[in-house]
Structures are given as C-alpha cells and as structure tokens.
Amino acid sequence: MHYKNTLEFAREMDGSDPLKDFRDKFYIPIINGKQCIYFVGNSLGLQPKTTQDYIYNELENWANYGVEAHFHAKIPWVDYHDIFVEPLSKIVGCLLREVVVMNHLTVNLHLLLTTFYRPTKERYKIICEAKAFPSDQYALESQVKLHACLPDRQGLDPDNAIIEVAPREGEYNIRTEDIVETINKYANEVAVVLFGGINYYSGKVFDMKAITEAAHKVGAYCGFDLAHAAGNIELHLHDWDVDFACWCSYKYLNSGPGNIAGAYIHQRFITDVSLPRLAGWWGYDKENRFKMEKNFKPIPTAEGWQLSNSPIISMAAHKAALDIFEEAGMENLLKKSKLLTGYLLFILDEINANSNKKVGEIITPKNEEERGCQVSILMLQKGKEVFNALKKHGVLSDWREPDVIRVAPVPLYNTFEDVYQFGQILKHLIENVQA
Numbered sequence: 001m002h003y004k005n006t007l008e009f010a011r012e013m014d015g016s017d018p019l020k021d022f023r024d025k026f027y028i029p030i031i032n033g034k035q036c037i038y039f040v041g042n043s044l045g046l047q048p049k050t051t052q053d054y055i056y057n058e059l060e061n062w063a064n065y066g067v068e069a070h071f072h073a074k075i076p077w078v079d080y081h082d083i084f085v086e087p088l089s090k091i092v093g094c095l096l097r098e099v100v101v102m103n104h105l106t107v108n109l110h111l112l113l114t115t116f117y118r119p120t121k122e123r124y125k126i127i128c129e130a131k132a133f134p135s136d137q138y139a140l141e142s143q144v145k146l147h148a149c150l151p152d153r154q155g156l157d158p159d160n161a162i163i164e165v166a167p168r169e170g171e172y173n174i175r176t177e178d179i180v181e182t183i184n185k186y187a188n189e190v191a192v193v194l195f196g197g198i199n200y201y202s203g204k205v206f207d208m209k210a211i212t213e214a215a216h217k218v219g220a221y222c223g224f225d226l227a228h229a230a231g232n233i234e235l236h237l238h239d240w241d242v243d244f245a246c247w248c249s250y251k252y253l254n255s256g257p258g259n260i261a262g263a264y265i266h267q268r269f270i271t272d273v274s275l276p277r278l279a280g281w282w283g284y285d286k287e288n289r290f291k292m293e294k295n296f297k298p299i300p301t302a303e304g305w306q307l308s309n310s311p312i313i314s315m316a317a318h319k320a321a322l323d324i325f326e327e328a329g330m331e332n333l334l335k336k337s338k339l340l341t342g343y344l345l346f347i348l349d350e351i352n353a354n355s356n357k358k359v360g361e362i363i364t365p366k367n368e369e370e371r372g373c374q375v376s377i378l379m380l381q382k383g384k385e386v387f388n389a390l391k392k393h394g395v396l397s398d399w400r401e402p403d404v405i406r407v408a409p410v411p412l413y414n415t416f417e418d419v420y421q422f423g424q425i426l427k428h429l430i431e432n433v434q435a
C-alpha cells in the first residue's frame with residue numbers, strides 16, 4: 001500500500017473501506033463535544049448500540065417468565081452459552097466442542113492450570129514470558145504454592161519453578177528462538193509452557209505454533225492467554241495443536257467491562273475423565289444434570305469445565321458484540337486491521353523523520369505477522385506530558401510505565417481519518433508541549 005499523510009488520502013481510504021458502516025454500530029465517547037479518537041480498544045472495547053436491547057430483552061424474559069425462562073425464553077437460558085460456540089470457534093480457530101464461555105479470564109486460567117499443571121518431583125517447571133501481565137504472574141505463583149502445600153512436594157518454590165524468558169539486552173521483544181532454547185534447556189523439567197498470544201506491553205505476537213511444537217517435543221503442555229489476541233489477530237488454536245487457552249471478552253471483543261470470558265481445551269483432552277479438574281454442576285452431563293446424583297460425569301466437550309449456571313445478563317452483552325463480529329467477518333477485520341495499523345506505522349515514521357529529534361521508538365514489530373492492531377511507542381522525549389495532553393486533545397490512548405504510549409486502532413470502529421488526525425495532534429504536541 002502506498003500511504004500518504006494527508007486528510008484527503010485518509011478520507012479516500014475510509015470511503016472505500018468495506019467495513020465503514022460498522023463504526024456507526026458503536027457508541028464513540030465524546031471529548032470536548034466531539035467524538036474522541038478512541039485508541040484503547042485493547043483495554044476496553046466500545047459499547048455496541050445493540051447491547052442495551054439485548055440485555056433489556058433478557059430482563060423482560062426474567063420479568064415475564066421468571067425461572068421458566070430457562071426453558072421458554074427465545075434463547076432458553078439453560079443452553080444460552082451454546083450460541084457462542086460457533087462465532088468463537090471462528091475467532092480463535094478451533095472445533096466447536098473445544099470452546100466454552102464461562103467465568104473470567106484469571107479464573108479460567110486457574111481452572112486450566114489445575115488440569116494441566118501437575119508438577120512432579122522431576123517435572124515441575126513453568127516457562128513463561130518475563131513481565132507477563134501481573135494477573136498471570138500471580139496465577140502461576142499461586143499455582144506453584146498450592147502444590148507446594150502437599151507433603152511430598154516440599155521444596156517446590158515459585159523461584160525455581162517459574163522460568164521467565166526475557167528480551168535480549170537492548171531489545172524489546174522476546175525472540176522465538178530464545179523461547180525454544182529455554183524450553184530445550186529445561187526439557188525434562190518442564191511441566192507447562194504458558195505465554196500470552198500477544199505481549200500486552202509491546203504488542204508482539206508470539207509464534208504460538210512454534211512454541212507449542214517445542215513444548216510438545218519435550219513432553220510439556222502448552223497454553224496461551226489470549227487477552228490481547230482474541231478478536232485482534234488470526235488464531236488457529238486447534239491446527240497449532242495448542243493444549244489450552246483462555247481470553248477475556250471486554251478488550252477486542254467489546255462485550256463490556258469485566259464481562260464473561262472464554263476457554264479452549266484441545267479435543268484430545270475433553271473426553272479424558274482421568275484428568276484432574278475442579279468441577280461444578282454446570283459441567284455435568286446435560287442429560288442427567290437434574291437428577292442431581294453423586295459422582296461427577298463431565299460433559300464430553302470444553303463445557304465439562306464449567307462450574308456454575310450462566311450469567312445471562314452478561315452473556316446477552318457478549319452476544320450483542322459477537323453478532324457484530326459475525327456480520328463483519330474475522331477475515332475482513334484482519335484485512336482492514338493490517339491496512340489501518342500499517343497506516344499508523346507510516347504516520348509515526350513520518351513524524352520521526354520530520355522532527356529534529358526522534359520522537360519515539362516503535363517497539364512493536366513492524367512485520368504484519370508479528371503484530372496485531374496495537375502499536376507501542378517508547379517515548380524518547382516528553383512522554384508523560386504528551387500522553388496527558390493527548391487526552392485534552394480528544395485522543396484516548398494508554399500509558400505503561402516507565403515510558404510507553406500504547407495506541408490501538410481497532411478495525412471495527414476506528415477510521416483512517418482517526419489515524420491521520422492522531423498523527424497531526426501528536427506532531428503538534430511534540431512541538432508545543434513543555435517538558
């Protein structure tokens with residue numbers, strides 16, 4: 001694509017964008033009386049205009065039918081979660097029976113680690129990314145401590161059980177070859193390899209296929225936290241042979257703050273009743289669930305990991321958002337995303353080239369295969385001042401200590417004009433804001 005840093009060009013791109021009508025399906029927050037430039041869909045996706053109706057509908061069902069809505073609502077509540085299987089299987093790339101919507105991301109991570117992290121005296125290590133999202137760090141640390149409570153696991157300690165792979169000196173991103181080398185180095189001691197699908201700080205996409213392959217070669221399980229990947233990049237969990245994964249629905253999936261999350265378990269495990277798990281009645285064989293008998297018999301799909309009955313009000317919001325994904329099509333979104341973020345990278349390069357002093361280092365890989373829509377700019381001058389001023393100028397972005405501004409143009413509702421205007425504002429601020 002031959003990009004141009006002009007308003008005319010940006011408007012031309014928007015005019016010929018096959019997804020241009022989707023922006024109008026979302027509420028865009030207002031700053032200074034104008035729609036803001038919302039570049040924080042990686043943190044909280046915007047509200048679809050249909051969400052309130054979807055929720056209201058279920059409130060009506062509750063009002064009209066009471067408990068009977070479990071069977072008589074238009075989408076009966078007992079099986080409400082089933083409607084997510086198809087759209088999500090396309091978003092994360094898996095078989096229908098491998099995906100389930102339940103709980104929250106960190107809860108699901110714990111449930112999956114309960115199944116897949118079974119440390120023994122010899123095999124007890126977890127390999128993960130250095131500076132993983134804090135919730136993942138705490139989850140891993142507490143999982144190790146949970147097992148360390150057992151009398152025969154004395155000596156198991158997060159300090160020696162958790163091995164972090166970091167970027168090389170002077171680099172910002174972890175190299176795949178270093179991940180593979182670390183896995184091989186601890187070959188017989190590795191129980192689980194757990195990475196993000198995308199590093200939340202730099203926006204780098206991990207090579208999930210290569211990491212899974214390396215983990216399997218040494219006999220370890222491999223899982224991914226897809227918080228920043230689901231709805232943002234192309235995923236093929238099943239074909240990559242990934243063992244387990246989980247994600248949240250409120251970032252790129254636009255389902256509302258803290259809303260219901262998802263999980264994936266490869267089909268080779270879903271009928272294996274010998275695998276340990278934490279169980280609840282909603283994971284019990286559907287035919288016989290209401291017999292309320294002793295002895296847990298799991299549903300032979302990912303649903304077998306469910307604990308509780310479904311929060312329908314939250315799920316209605318998830319449905320409103322996923323219906324829009326279905327309408328737009330993941331392939332179309334990915335196509336636009338590459339163009340849109342490509343444009344942002346072009347604009348940032350222009351600003352750097354035309355300033356007397358380099359403004360920011362782009363720490364997100366430029367290569368389309370290694371990034372989603374998020375771009376992380378390591379600010380080389382006036383970072384915090386520029387960040388604060390961006391908001392006053394109608395741009396919502398986010399700040400990560402010590403000096404990174406993250407911006408994520410989302411293909412469902414951001415425009416090329418957003419990206420162009422952002423460039424204009426950033427350039428103006430760099431030249432005018434006082435350090």
Ligand SMILES: *Cc1c(COP(=O)(O)O)cnc(C)c1O
Nearest residue numbers: 104105106133135200225227248
């Ligand atoms: C956003 C995010 C989380 C958040 O976890 P919750 O359980 O949804 O609060 C966890 N991990 C990663 C990598 C994230 O980006």
